[in-house]
Amino acid sequence: MDELFEQATAVMAELGEKAGLKAGDTVVVGCSTSEITGSAIGTNSNPDVAGVVFDAISRYAEKMGWRLAFQCCEHLNRAIVTERETAPFAETVNVVPQPKAGGSMAAQAYRHFKDPVVVEEIKADAGIDIGLTLIGMHLKRVAVPVRLENNRIGEATVAAARTRPRFIGGERAVYDPRLM
Numbered sequence: 001m002d003e004l005f006e007q008a009t010a011v012m013a014e015l016g017e018k019a020g021l022k023a024g025d026t027v028v029v030g031c032s033t034s035e036i037t038g039s040a041i042g043t044n045s046n047p048d049v050a051g052v053v054f055d056a057i058s059r060y061a062e063k064m065g066w067r068l069a070f071q072c073c074e075h076l077n078r079a080i081v082t083e084r085e086t087a088p089f090a091e092t093v094n095v096v097p098q099p100k101a102g103g104s105m106a107a108q109a110y111r112h113f114k115d116p117v118v119v120e121e122i123k124a125d126a127g128i129d130i131g132l133t134l135i136g137m138h139l140k141r142v143a144v145p146v147r148l149e150n151n152r153i154g155e156a157t158v159a160a161a162r163t164r165p166r167f168i169g170g171e172r173a174v175y176d177p178r179l180m
Helices: 002-019 047-064 104-112
Strands: 026-031 067-071 080-083 116-119 126-130 142-146 156-164
Touching: 002 047, 002 126, 002 142, 002 156, 026 047, 026 104, 047 067, 047 104, 067 104, 080 104, 104 116
Parallel strands: 026 067, 026 126
Antiparallel strands: 067 080, 080 116, 126 156, 142 156
8 A cells, every 4th residue: 555655646746747737736537446356347346545546646746736626536527526615616416425336536635625525517727647547528628648757556557737828819828838
């Protein structure tokens, strides 16, 4: 379990560095605890593993001032668990994620957030996908892959992305390099 904590912390640190995240940014997390333990996605939900990985991710995010959003599994249509202040204008849905209906990580987030809500969508600045759960629908419009050297948590492959503003105006436009 200590190794999972260290791996999750390393993923978050590398994401922050490579994606240029700043305080106030939102990071969406998709996670299959089944994949972390070497099982096929959706077959072996593990609340203990979720607790360790959630602790690592939330501690690092809090230290950096990032907001977190955790994606539920397909049984809850990939809804999002987040703090109410992260999605103040989003319409909430009435569900409480459980390990076998929403996923262990989403259930963990719901239990540990101060004022949790579940919403159908969010537009995050960056994200990590632990076990290839497909978080892309919850990222802002232009997602850019972030190639991580720390790309495993347990047995799960970790993919990551950041977002950037859309380029508009064609070839004559001048772009702000700080936003790329």
